[in-house]
Amino acid sequence: MDSVENVISVQPEKQSLLHKHTEKHFTAGDVVRDIIIGVSDGLTVPFALAAGLSGANATSAIVLTAGIAEVAAGAISMGLGGYLAAKSESDHYDRELRREQDEIVAVPDTEAAEVADILAEYGIEEHEYGPVVSALRKKPQAWLDFMMKFELGLEKPDPRRALYSASTIAIAYILGGVVPLLPYAFIPSAEEAVVFSVVVTLIALLVFGFAKGYFTGNKPFRSALETALIGAIASAAAFGLAKAFHP
Numbered sequence: 379m380d381s382v383e384n385v386i387s388v389q390p391e392k393q394s395l396l397h398k399h400t401e402k403h404f405t406a407g408d409v410v411r412d413i414i415i416g417v418s419d420g421l422t423v424p425f426a427l428a429a430g431l432s433g434a435n436a437t438s439a440i441v442l443t444a445g446i447a448e449v450a451a452g453a454i455s456m457g458l459g460g461y462l463a464a465k466s467e468s469d470h471y472d473r474e475l476r477r478e479q480d481e482i483v484a485v486p487d488t489e490a491a492e493v494a495d496i497l498a499e500y501g502i503e504e505h506e507y508g509p510v511v512s513a514l515r516k517k518p519q520a521w522l523d524f525m526m527k528f529e530l531g532l533e534k535p536d537p538r539r540a541l542y543s544a545s546t547i548a549i550a551y552i553l554g555g556v557v558p559l560l561p562y563a564f565i566p567s568a569e570e571a572v573v574f575s576v577v578v579t580l581i582a583l584l585v586f587g588f589a590k591g592y593f594t595g596n597k598p599f600r601s602a603l604e605t606a607l608i609g610a611i612a613s614a615a616a617f618g619l620a621k622a623f624h625p
Contacts, residue, residue: 408539410593412460412546417586419456420554422609424448425579428558429613432572441571442562449555457548464540471532478525482518489525490515496528557582576613583609 424445431441482489490511497507514521526532536542561574583606591601 408543409546412543413550414590415460416453416456416547416550417554418590418605419452420449420551421557421579421583421586422554422612423452424555425558425575425609426612426615428562428575429572432568432575436568438562438566438568438571441568442559445555445559445562449552449559452555453548453551456551457544460547461540461544464535464543468535468537468540471526471535474530474532475522475526478522478530482521482525486515489521492529493521493524554582554586576610579609579613580606 427448428441428445431444436444493511493514494504494507497510498504502510514524526534558575558579561571561578562568565571565574584602587602587605588598590596590605591598
């Protein structure tokens with residue numbers, strides 16, 4: 379009797395644990411990828427441009443004007459690239475979807491055999507996947523979704539993805555590009571402004587690199603150092619080349 383009571387007393391506790399368990403998955407991968415693309419280029423390219431112009435003895439006004447023009451052009455170019463990439467992905471999915479629909483109608487036995495092969499790859503025996511294949515053949519839409527995901531490895535893209543990607547990359551590029559140009563807006567001497575630009579941008583690159591590593595599952599500190607190193611190399615190369623050709 380005591381053992382039965384113990385089981386009964388434990389059950390609510392187990393149920394509460396089940397209710398408390400919630401799986402948390404990061405589902406904003408596309409957005410994070412677009413932000414990373416935009417900010418990384420936005421920090422690096424204008425930074426290198428400003429350093430190069432400073433090395434060529436340009437004034438802060440010229441550096442700022444050229445930098446703003448580059449940020450505007452870069453944001454448009456990067457945004458357009460993101461739009462075309464997402465649009466191509468969507469077009470590819472639509473083409474494969476139509477092809478798979480036609481095959482399900484034209485050669486259903488062949489497609490059913492492909493379903494069986496896919497399930498067999500997961501170690502499912504014939505007597506186990508047989509009913510699954512039969513059930514899918516009765517549900518064309520589910521069958522089509524199954525083939526798109528497990529045969530072709532394609533997920534249905536968001537129809538608004540292209541516009542979202544373009545705007546996200548463009549805005550991220552602008553936000554990143556403003557950072558290295560800010561000192562030139564407040565310091566008249568480009569030689570002094572470039573020093574502050576280097577410090578501010580390297581700090582921003584470290585913070586951005588850390589965040590990138592954190593959200594992408596990589597080592598944050600290593601990502602921070604790598605990102606800052608890439609930006610430093612780009613700006614040093616631009617500054618050195620400008621000095622070499624315009625001492």
